[in-house]
Amino acid sequence: MxxxxxxxxxxxxxxxxxxxxxxxxxxxxxxxxxxxxxxxxxxxxxxxxxxxxxxxxxxxxxxxxxxxxxxxxPGSPQWDERADCVARAMRLIADGVVDREGVPGLAARLGYSTRQVERQLLAELGAGPLALARAQRAQTARLLIETTELPMADVAFAAGFASIRTFNDTVREVFALAPTELRRRARPGTGAAALPGTLALRLPFRQPLCPDNLFGHLAATAVPGVEEWRDGAYRRTLALPYGHGIVALTPRADHIECRLSLTDLRDLAGAIARCRRMLDLDADPEAVDGLLGEDPVLAPLVRKAPGRRVPRTVDADEFAVRAVLGQQVSTAAARTHAGRLVTAYGRKIDDPAGGLTHLFPAPAELAALDPETLAMPRTRRATLTTMITALADGTVQLGVGSDRDRARAQLAALPGVGPWTVECIAMRALGDPDAFTPTDLGLRRAAAGLGLPATPAALIRHSARWRPWRAYAVQYLWATDDHPINHLPTD
Structure with a gap:
């Protein structure tokens, strides 16, 4: 633009x-x-x-x-929506890959040479991967300077700077103020009051935002020990590159209140990026609602509650496991199955402010799973163990920089993983704004109630007018049902 x-x-x-x-x-x-x-x-x-x-x-x-x-x-919707090399690179940079693995690591994840990645980013963004990562480090440093009392040396280390001198020079160059001046100028009330050891931040988004289905879905499907709704906030544990964290997210009129507790502050930028992805905060509601509102059937739904977002995930591998657990069972049953896995294989953590107890186990930690201990049909047990193995050995790659089309093909090749599971993972784990689940029972029931075609094939044909925002059309259709996932929880 x-x-x-x-x-x-x-x-x-x-x-x-x-x-x-x-x-x-x-x-x-x-x-x-x-x-x-x-x-x-x-x-x-x-x-x-x-x-x-x-x-x-x-x-x-x-x-x-x-x-x-x-x-x-707010971040550019382009990098949230698009699936090309530049968009994948931006998502990886936001997740901290350049700081952890350098530009060669970024290029390797994308499957391109370092020179190709640098050339593409420079052509489209006017800056290479190092400059983009530096800008993110500066933003992270500002957050820590203004919202914590950490010594500046600790801020520099946590933000990813190699030296205090580089930290000081970058902050002065970007903000025209020394770090100590930035802290002195920070206005009272820029962040919410927080417990000791907790960072209080404001996550911006484009208006409007409808929190009902977004937080309702996350709360209704919360895995015991990993997620909870408490005191008006969705809380969950985070497995991060350098350690782990706990986040509490509260919807406000013009921002999301975010309280983060981290075992290693180097994870700050990555934790924020994951929370933004989970809440779909970089979406462009004007574009989404503008197109969907052109359909006479969806128009009243859009006018009633504009700005619906797609509830996503902080960890794609976690969601893929949960998607298999949720095949052909109720929301409550899926939570029960996931909770048992967490208790048996998840790492324990302390949560002084709530009732969270575990991190969701990574595929490698689930490799020792005995399928005979799972109270589910034998075929679904086989599908689950196949999915876990594929995620653990890299046969299926669902990271933030993954190729969506390739990931879809990898998933579809797994025995027992059908179109519904593939599209749910594409929608919520891969962040595809055009993912569509025409075989979903709730979607078909909503479509029939509104006079839309109810058979999958006919619904797919009709949905062509909603592209490239079919994942958002799904949210509007699901919201016609009086299910807990569509309502902001009450304490």
């Missing part, structure tokens, strides 16, 4: 927050870059330059606006 000067100019003049994260406005006279909704008086058009990423603006010598904080804007 940043190449369409007139469209960007209109967004800046109207201070339209829906375009935050789509592009960044750099002002040549002040050497500052802003988000489109910045409240200051827009500069003259001849002084504006538009960039596709904060990293590109920083690389061109611009510093972040101290008022609109462009580093804290």
């Amino acid at each position: 940043h190449t369409d000067f007139e469209r960007c100019l209109r967004a800046v003049r109207s201070k339209d927050a829906r375009f935050d994260g789509w592009f960044y406005t750099a002002v040549r006279t002040t050497r500052i870059y802003c988000r489109p909704s910045c409240p200051v008086v827009p500069p003259k058009p001849e002084n504006m330059t538009f960039y596709p990423s904060a990293a590109a603006a920083q690389q061109a010598g611009y510093r972040a606006c101290k008022r609109c904080r462009p580093d804290a804007s």
Whole structure:
């Protein structure tokens, strides 16, 4: 979008927050870059330059606006929706792969050479992987500076900087303030009050957002010991690269209140990225609802509760296991099966603020599973163990940088994994906005009640008008049923 000067100019003049994260406005006279909704008086058009990423603006010598904080804007929907190399790279960078494995590690995960990855990112984003990772480190550092009392040396280490000097230089260059000045200027109330050892953050999103099915689904399907709804917040444990964490997420009018407790602060950026993915916070509700609202059948549903998101997951492998456990059983039965696996194979953790007890076991930890101990049909036990083995040995790859089409083919090749399971995993684990489950009983029942075709083949033909947002159409259709997954839980 940043190449369409007139469209960007209109967004800046109207201070339209829906375009935050789509592009960044750099002002040549002040050497500052802003988000489109910045409240200051827009500069003259001849002084504006538009960039596709904060990293590109920083690389061109611009510093972040101290008022609109462009580093804290929602992410671009492009990287959430698209499945090409650049989008996969952006998801991996957000998950911290460059900091942990370097650019060669990023390239290896994508299946390209380092040079190819750098060339593609530079061509589309105006910045290479190192610059993009540096911009993320700067944002992580700012969060820690403003929301904790950690010594600056610990902040630098946790944010991924190699030295205190690099940390200081980067913060001054990006924010035009020294780290100590940033902390001094942090306004009271920018974050929610938190328990000692807990980080309190605000996760932004594009309006509108309907929390009902989003949090309702997560709470209704919560695995005992791993997830819970407590005091108006969805809480869960997180298995992370350097350690583990516990997150509490509370829906607010204009943000998600996020409280994070981490055993290793180097996991902060990755934990935030996973929470954003799970809540689908980088979605573009204007585009989704605009298209779905053109269907006369869906239009009343969209008007009634606009901004529905797709409840996703923090761990794709975990969801794949849970999807198999949930085949042809009730929500309660699926929770029971998953809870037994967690108790038997999950690592125990402490949760002073609630009732969480375990991390969901990784495929490698489930390799010792005895299928005879599972109270389910023999064929589904075989499907579960096959899925676990495929995830553990890499036959099926579902990470944030995975190729969605290849992952679908890998899943479909597993015995006992049918179209419903494949599409559920594509929707919630791979984040495919066009995933569709025409054989789902709840979906077919909703379609029939609305006068839509009820057979899978006819429903697929009708759904062509909803592309590329069929996963969101599913959420609107499911919401016609009075099921707990469609209601915000009450304490």
